[in-house]
Amino acid sequence: MTLEILYFAWVRERIGVPRETIETDAATVADLLQELSAREDRYALAFSDLSALRVAIDQDLADFDSPLASAREVALFPPMTGG
Amino acid sequence: MTLEILYFAWVRERIGVPRETIETDAATVADLLQELSAREDRYALAFSDLSALRVAIDQDLADFDSPLASAREVALFPPMTGG
Amino acid sequence: MDIRVQSAPFDYGQECAKFAQNAANSGAIVTFCGIVRDHDDGTLTSMDIEHYPGMTERALGRIADDANRRWSLNQCLIIHRYGPLRPGDQIMMVATASRHRSDAFAAAEFLMDYLKSRAPFWKKEVTRTGSEWVAAKDVDEDALKRW
Amino acid sequence: MDIRVQSAPFDYGQECAKFAQNAANSGAIVTFCGIVRDHDDGTLTSMDIEHYPGMTERALGRIADDANRRWSLNQCLIIHRYGPLRPGDQIMMVATASRHRSDAFAAAEFLMDYLKSRAPFWKKEVTRTGSEWVAAKDVDEDALKRW
Numbered sequence: 001m002t003l004e005i006l007y008f009a010w011v012r013e014r015i016g017v018p019r020e021t022i023e024t025d026a027a028t029v030a031d032l033l034q035e036l037s038a039r040e041d042r043y044a045l046a047f048s049d050l051s052a053l054r055v056a057i058d059q060d061l062a063d064f065d066s067p068l069a070s071a072r073e074v075a076l077f078p079p080m081t082g083g
Numbered sequence: 084m085t086l087e088i089l090y091f092a093w094v095r096e097r098i099g100v101p102r103e104t105i106e107t108d109a110a111t112v113a114d115l116l117q118e119l120s121a122r123e124d125r126y127a128l129a130f131s132d133l134s135a136l137r138v139a140i141d142q143d144l145a146d147f148d149s150p151l152a153s154a155r156e157v158a159l160f161p162p163m164t165g166g
Numbered sequence: 167m168d169i170r171v172q173s174a175p176f177d178y179g180q181e182c183a184k185f186a187q188n189a190a191n192s193g194a195i196v197t198f199c200g201i202v203r204d205h206d207d208g209t210l211t212s213m214d215i216e217h218y219p220g221m222t223e224r225a226l227g228r229i230a231d232d233a234n235r236r237w238s239l240n241q242c243l244i245i246h247r248y249g250p251l252r253p254g255d256q257i258m259m260v261a262t263a264s265r266h267r268s269d270a271f272a273a274a275e276f277l278m279d280y281l282k283s284r285a286p287f288w289k290k291e292v293t294r295t296g297s298e299w300v301a302a303k304d305v306d307e308d309a310l311k312r313w
Numbered sequence: 314m315d316i317r318v319q320s321a322p323f324d325y326g327q328e329c330a331k332f333a334q335n336a337a338n339s340g341a342i343v344t345f346c347g348i349v350r351d352h353d354d355g356t357l358t359s360m361d362i363e364h365y366p367g368m369t370e371r372a373l374g375r376i377a378d379d380a381n382r383r384w385s386l387n388q389c390l391i392i393h394r395y396g397p398l399r400p401g402d403q404i405m406m407v408a409t410a411s412r413h414r415s416d417a418f419a420a421a422e423f424l425m426d427y428l429k430s431r432a433p434f435w436k437k438e439v440t441r442t443g444s445e446w447v448a449a450k451d452v453d454e455d456a457l458k459r460w
């Protein structure tokens with residue numbers, strides 16, 4: 001499956017790009033993070049502490065065990081600090 | 084003692100004047116209201132339901148059993164409805 | 167602390183702008199504006215507000231002092247009109263400025279709750295068929311209990 | 314419901330005036346304005362706000378929908394800026410209009426609480442010596458529990 005992955009704030013800075021397109025068979029967000037972390041250190045570093053990460057699937061907040069089944073866009077970012 | 088008495092809202096309308104100066108020896112607000120009520124029906128009518136009245140002594144909210152000792156100005160009015 | 171009791175209209179937008187400008191390092195600003203609401207059947211011709219000159223300023227000053235003691239406020243503003251108002255007219259406003267939004271919100275609600283039931287204002291509604299003093303609401307008296 | 318996500322400044326006073334004018338039969342209006350607060354030692358040169366275009370509008374729309382379901386609102390406005398801001402700049406505002414002040418206050422606080430922690434904005438503080446992403450505060454996450 002082809003996924004568009006977006007990164008924001010310090011996650012973007014650690015990964016080094018704001019977005020990328022990847023091919024994956026990951027079933028869940030957690031699987032995806034593991035797969036990426038195994039690929040390169042910069043991912044492992046950015047995703048090392050899940051409690052400091054939030055995820056959105058197709059622009060809705062989701063959980064790490066959410067299925068990626070029909071997802072097109074996954075975004076990873078730190079807890080939000082608007083307002 | 085000489086007291087300036089002020090009336091507001093429907094209390095003023097029932098008494099018929101916005102303020103008056105009276106001579107009284109009333110010890111408390113309650114005594115004063117009783118004294119006035121004994122004088123004329125319009126007072127008795129305006130003061131018949133104490134739960135619908137509020138009182139201020141020298142521009143501070145007070146109770147019906149507050150002493151009038153050093154009071155110069157007593158105001159009687161319904162519960163406030165500002166805002 | 168800026169407290170004004172006046173019959174003249176005030177400009178809510180301009181007051182908000184000025185307040186925010188003077189509180190530029192506060193972080194959080196909350197304002198409230200009360201507007202004369204017409205009856206559902208559109209029969210309100212006037213809302214007359216009576217007050218107790220002298221005591222009004224004193225009562226509002228105390229309420230604002232209380233708010234300043236309870237919360238960390240950089241600024242606070244109260245404007246309340248009296249006299250005859252018409253549907254759509256702005257009756258009053260409060261504004262609070264603080265480092266934190268929770269303080270600014272709490273103080274503004276506190277000011278409103280106390281101003282409603284502890285400042286000497288009385289409203290009379292005038293319609294074509296008569297006039298009536300607005301009765302105090304239990305819900306307004308109850309609102310004081312939370313503070 | 315008026316939701317705007319923009320890099321351009323907005324005019325808080327003018328927005329308040331317009332909002333109040335359009336809500337003239339609402340009775341109660343509450344506004345909140347957030348301002349970039351300098352550090353106590355005056356070292357903040359810039360506050361950069363990043364957001365997630367697309368999701369931001371969607372998240373704010375949902376938060377406003379939730380507020381409309383919970384309270385009886387006649388109107389609600391959210392403006393949030395992104396990009397580099399300077400100390401004293403207005404970051405964002407919300408406004409709510411309702412018949413009753415309790416609804417207007419509750420809805421405005423609800424909007425703020427959710428907007429803080431559930432809308433995809435991230436703040437970075439830039440000083441002369443470096444820059445740092447603002448950490449989310451427990452107190453902001455905790456604030457959601459009251460709703």
